[in-house]
Amino acid sequence: MIQPRSQINQIAMYSPGKPVEELKREKGLSKIIKMASNENPFGYSPLAAEAIQSEMKELPFYPEVTSPILAEKLANRLEVSPDQIIFGSGSDEVIRLLSRTYINEGDEVVMAGVTFPRYKTNVVIEGGVPVEIDMQNGTHDLDAMYQAINEKTKMVFVCNPNNPTGTIVEKEALRRFIEKVPSHVMLVMDEAYYEYADSSQYLETLPLLNQYENMVILRTFSKVYGLAALRIGYGLMSSEMVSHLRKVKEPFNVNRLAEAAASASLDDDEFMHESINLNREGREYLNNSFDHMNLGYFPTQTNFIMVDVGAPAEEVYEYLLDEGIIIRPGHLMGYPTMIRVTIGKKEDNQRFIECLQAYLEKKNANVNQS
Ligand SMILES: Cc1ncc(COP(=O)(O)O)c(C=O)c1O
Structure with a gap:
């Protein structure tokens, strides 16, 4: 076997946000909301x-x-x-x-x-x-x-x-x-x-x-x-x-x-300012929603938010994938109960919150039953 330089054995391949095409293939879904790679959901100029x-x-x-x-x-x-x-x-x-x-x-x-x-x-x-x-x-x-x-x-x-x-x-x-x-x-x-x-x-x-x-x-x-x-x-x-x-x-x-x-x-600049303004509105909506749900989050100055969902990140990630929503689970980054979500279009942010709420309600109902 031809060996790579020793440094190469110390690194792993970059793990990107799950591509939309891949999730479509896996789940047979037609509509996917990608909130995983901090891309601009409003397109380009x-x-x-x-x-x-x-x-x-x-x-x-x-x-x-x-x-x-x-x-x-x-x-x-x-x-x-x-x-x-x-x-x-x-x-x-x-x-x-x-x-x-x-x-x-x-x-x-x-x-x-x-x-x-x-x-x-x-x-x-x-x-x-x-x-x-x-x-x-x-x-x-x-x-x-x-x-x-x-x-x-x-x-x-x-x-x-x-x-x-x-x-x-x-x-x-x-x-x-x-x-x-x-x-x-x-x-x-x-x-x-x-x-x-x-x-x-x-x-x-x-x-x-x-x-x-x-x-x-x-x-x-x-x-x-x-x-x-x-x-x-x-x-x-x-x-x-x-x-x-x-x-x-x-x-x-x-x-x-x-x-x-x-x-x-x-x-x-008009396109850029529009993107910034829409992102700010989305940020406020998500921050307010997390406040209502009593979820803690890091104060963000970007187009994404890291929020503590108080549940295993991997489980939340899988649940949201089934709903056609791609986010980033925090356990890969050292935050096992947090997820990173890219701020999306208004309707996508709303759908994400609905699904997250449904997941947490289901989880609480299970806890109360047991
Ligand atoms: C902090 C930071 N730096 C650099 C990059 C690389 O961006 P690009 O190579 O697309 O310019 C990213 C991409 O997500 C990033 O989050």
């Missing part, structure tokens, strides 16, 4: 659809290597230099590029105990050592993360807002943390859900980017822009770091349709 259509004639041709036209447009919008932007096949790829480019064997990487799993996987692949720090109430413990930094630390990930808990770190605490992280340690701020965060406690990190050369910000077109299938996200960092990552990336890592759709999406 019609301008993106037009741009894709018109770019189709270019399919025989490779895209440009650094997406310069999109970079220029995004740079103007974000007030950074185009050479401070690197695009990836999703921000997933930028996480991989950062690890590939910077992690040496034995380097430590500090991250929250329950956070986006791709940090840990990529660090392990490179022979690095993930240092996972316990959370406090589903929130990064920045003091403990700072304490964990030593001379072996190469990188720190702060997922803000955090996936899967949806929480943000408090503004002043984050500002102090950014100030204290030593300059030889790369600080990666993963802001995949940036556009959804509306708390006055959310820190805008972009204005700090040029002040802290060790800082990286990750954002994506997969969430509020609704382009998850096209795979395009980006990292903002010093131009020197970008030049290193560009040597490591595949030349044509971002495809033409993704570039065209992302670029057009930047011209449609």
